[in-house]
Amino acid sequence: MAYTVLARRYRPQNFDEVIGQDAVVRTLRNAISADRVAHAYLFTGTRGVGKTTLARLLAKALNCEKGPTPDPCGKCDSCRRTQDGDDLDVIEIDGASNTGVDDVRSLRANAIYAPSRSRFKIYIIDEVHMLSNSAFNALLKTLEEPPAHVKFIFATTDPQKVPATIHSRCQRFDFRSVPTLIIADHLAHVCKMEKIKADSDALHVIAREGRGSVRDALTILDQAITVTGGEVRLASVLEALGLAGAERYFLVLDALQARDAAKALAMFDAALNDGVEVGEFLDHLLDHFRSLLLVKLAGLEAPGLDATAEERARFQKQSAAFAGDQLTLALELVGEARYRLRGLPGARPLAELALIQLASLPDFVAIGEALKRLGPVAAGSPSAAADEKKKPDALVSSAAPPHAVETAGETEIVDPGPEDVAVYPSPLGEVAPLGAGEGLRPKTAPTLTNASVPAPLEKPMTSAEQDELRRDPKVQKILKLFDGRIVDMRRRQPS
Numbered sequence: 001m002a003y004t005v006l007a008r009r010y011r012p013q014n015f016d017e018v019i020g021q022d023a024v025v026r027t028l029r030n031a032i033s034a035d036r037v038a039h040a041y042l043f044t045g046t047r048g049v050g051k052t053t054l055a056r057l058l059a060k061a062l063n064c065e066k067g068p069t070p071d072p073c074g075k076c077d078s079c080r081r082t083q084d085g086d087d088l089d090v091i092e093i094d095g096a097s098n099t100g101v102d103d104v105r106s107l108r109a110n111a112i113y114a115p116s117r118s119r120f121k122i123y124i125i126d127e128v129h130m131l132s133n134s135a136f137n138a139l140l141k142t143l144e145e146p147p148a149h150v151k152f153i154f155a156t157t158d159p160q161k162v163p164a165t166i167h168s169r170c171q172r173f174d175f176r177s178v179p180t181l182i183i184a185d186h187l188a189h190v191c192k193m194e195k196i197k198a199d200s201d202a203l204h205v206i207a208r209e210g211r212g213s214v215r216d217a218l219t220i221l222d223q224a225i226t227v228t229g230g231e232v233r234l235a236s237v238l239e240a241l242g243l244a245g246a247e248r249y250f251l252v253l254d255a256l257q258a259r260d261a262a263k264a265l266a267m268f269d270a271a272l273n274d275g276v277e278v279g280e281f282l283d284h285l286l287d288h289f290r291s292l293l294l295v296k297l298a299g300l301e302a303p304g305l306d307a308t309a310e311e312r313a314r315f316q317k318q319s320a321a322f323a324g325d326q327l328t329l330a331l332e333l334v335g336e337a338r339y340r341l342r343g344l345p346g347a348r349p350l351a352e353l354a355l356i357q358l359a360s361l362p363d364f365v366a367i368g369e370a371l372k373r374l375g376p377v378a379a380g381s382p383s384a385a386a387d388e389k390k391k392p393d394a395l396v397s398s399a400a401p402p403h404a405v406e407t408a409g410e411t412e413i414v415d416p417g418p419e420d421v422a423v424y425p426s427p428l429g430e431v432a433p434l435g436a437g438e439g440l441r442p443k444t445a446p447t448l449t450n451a452s453v454p455a456p457l458e459k460p461m462t463s464a465e466q467d468e469l470r471r472d473p474k475v476q477k478i479l480k481l482f483d484g485r486i487v488d489m490r491r492r493q494p495s
């Protein structure tokens with residue numbers, strides 16, 4: 001006997017078997033029970049979420065010999081034929097290949113006649129948005145005055161392309177993308193029925209790869225069973241199906257965390273060579289940073305986190321290396337690059353710029369924390385300690401602002417005179433220059449306004465002068481306080 005693919009074999013035969021569309025199912029069942037079935041429905045949603053399946057189930061429920069009933073028998077001639085898609089009174093039309101006005105005219109001519117043997121003549125038009133304008137107009141006439149024995153069920157992945165005149169004559173149901181966990185449960189059920197051994201992480205990866213579509217996930221499972229020889233294990237699934245994706249992004253993040261921009265760029269290049277699109281790469285990177293932030297904020301069981309148990313543990317480990325503020329900033333950077341990429345499919349430099357920026361995320365230090373690290377020096381002034389308590393916990397950064405990577409990097413030490421040692425924060429948080437001579441405390445309360453622009457700098461110092469400055473204990477203290485490093489030292493321009 002020919003092999004039937006899982007997606008077909010496990011296509012729901014009654015409403016109870018439908019996965020992840022509870023609201024739609026409940027409403028349709030109620031409508032059938034209350035005899036309030038509309039004459040036209042519009043089912044919207046991405047591919048493989050159950051639109052056609054539910055259209056057929058509705059047809060079955062309406063025409064079952066024991067119906068109309070929300071629980072069609074599945075045994076009568078009408079049920080069986082509808083199930084197999086060869087019932088005379090359930091006409092399935094593919095909008096993509098029957099787009100013309102003539103197709104719709106013949107549909108109209110045909111619709112006038114009573115069903116050959118069932119209660120209703122049911123037209124299921126898939127991908128209805130593909131119809132031409134004249135076809136829509138022809139259809140509209142039938143929709144305005146439908147014969148009592150006719151029902152229309154339209155399905156579309158692109159509801160915006162369906163004219164408003166059609167929308168207004170249909171009851172619309174939006175099918176949601178099915179959550180990964182629900183698909184994974186279903187895959188486990190299918191494996192059990194098929195007597196196939198599968199580990200839950202492998203099924204989770206397959207479910208996630210289905211991206212909300214039960215059908216796509218079942219197709220991948222089919223593939224996995226074939227290539228892995230019947231046992232679905234995580235490692236073999238990743239290898240056989242080329243789904244090493246998640247691993248790639250863990251490694252990219254390792255490079256970014258090590259501030260190794262060159263390595264991150266090389267990995268990006270490798271991804272492109274493997275056929276990953278620029279936008280896809282950024283999407284995955286965005287997902288990864290989001291997962292890190294979720295785990296950081298809400299722990300391993302963070303709601304909305306789409307990951308296997310093993311991945312969760314890895315996210316937790318990796319997120320420990322980043323401050324929450326760094327992750328937030330990273331999300332903004334990648335999101336911005338992704339947004340600017342829209343409509344520019346070849347804009348590789350945008351992604352590269354984002355990676356370079358991500359490899360130099362500023363180290364945020366809370367003012368309170370910074371003063372604590374300073375210890376006895378700050379405590380030397382009682383009023384400073386008192387002030388500190390009132391201050392908002394603003395952020396200081398010792399690194400260059402991420403959008404200005406071309407400027408000289410981190411802590412800037414200005415002028416050999418220790419009285420003028422200054423630390424310039426990133427624009428995200430302002431702190432007044434720390435006067436070394438005044439016990440290293442901020443002169444004013446930090447605020448979150450834009451930082452003042454540093455005084456103009458010029459005249460590089462000689463290396464002897466630089467060495468001397470480097471050895472200055474006050475400079476050492478400031479570097480330690482802000483975990484900074486010296487990138488450039490110049491004499492301040494006389495004002």
Ligand SMILES: [Zn+2]
Nearest residue numbers: 064073076079
């Ligand atoms: Zn039946």
